[in-house]
Amino acid sequence: MHRFFIDEKFNNNQINPSKKILHQLTKVLRIQKDEDFVVIQNNKEYLCNLINEKIILKKELQEKIINKKIELILVQSFPKNKKLSIILQKATEIGVDKIYLWKTIYSNNLFSDIVKKNERFKKILKEASEQSNRIKIPELFYLKSIEEIKFVKSDLLLFFYEKANPITNNIKNYLYDLKKFKRIFIFIGPEGGFSKEEINLFELKKAKLVSLGENILRTETAAIVALALVKYFL
Missing domain, CATH: 2.40.240.20 (Hypothetical PUA domain-like; domain 1)
Structure with missing residues (x-):
């Protein structure tokens, strides 16, 4: 229907x-x-x-019962335009609650070039929500700095990093006790990866470095896999 x-x-x-x-x-x-x-x-x-x-x-229609749950939030560095459309669509289908698009050091796009496509991005989110049987469209935000997000103790910050150890930094090591968290942030870098400055910043914020395995994934693949894995544990 x-x-x-x-x-x-x-x-x-x-x-x-x-x-x-x-x-x-x-x-x-x-x-x-x-x-x-x-x-x-x-x-x-x-x-x-x-x-x-x-x-x-x-x-x-009978109101759907929405249990109070952990909020799933994607913080995606600006990728190339075509890839961003895929990320927005698939993240919505998987069940993300909020999406922050972030201008990182190695992002290829200008901040203004991304923001001016806001209406097209919202259309993608709307259509993906309709297709995937959602009753709420994900919220979309734009960041020039990660400092614009106010983190609290009940947040879990998962920083997906291609050089993280696949064994010691396995995602299941951080999702065994989800009851103490209210929000889970998933950070995905651009095609060029995160800079050393950004990695140091995340370490200061007590973010968990997470590996997605030995293979190096494209940014859009990493976002989809990371969201799907966390959604599975949730």
Whole structure:
């Protein structure tokens, strides 16, 4: 069943959709009269029909039980544009709660070049959320400095580093006792890796150096593998 995050609010159990949404419903997906689809608003799902170019509310679906859980956060250094689209899409599908895009020393992109694509990135997050049956779209932020994030004692900082020892820095060594953490941060470097200054900074912040094995992974592969592994333990 098709699912849509729609900003327009219900008025008398109906929505006048934007031209963009209406085109997607009628021309792209070819939604027929009396064909059910789901509208998502404020973490709630509504079963709807399309009648006379209006979205008609049939009923509110049973609210999903969202257990209080550990927040999963990806801090991704700016990669090349095509790779970033893949990372945003797959991170959303896996279940990340927040994504910080970070301008590191060896990032290839300018900060302004990344930020100006914000609307396209949000569209990727929205569509991936619809496809993966989520009821909340991940939040997206942009960082010039890691100091913009205020870390607390209940945070677990996992710094994925290609030179970390695969045995002593295995990820399972840090995820055996998750009850004491409220947020898990996953830090992934760009194509050129992290600089010595950035590594020293993470060591000062008590981040855990983590290995993803003996093979050197591309930045987009590392992000997907790291998120999937942590999600498995969660």
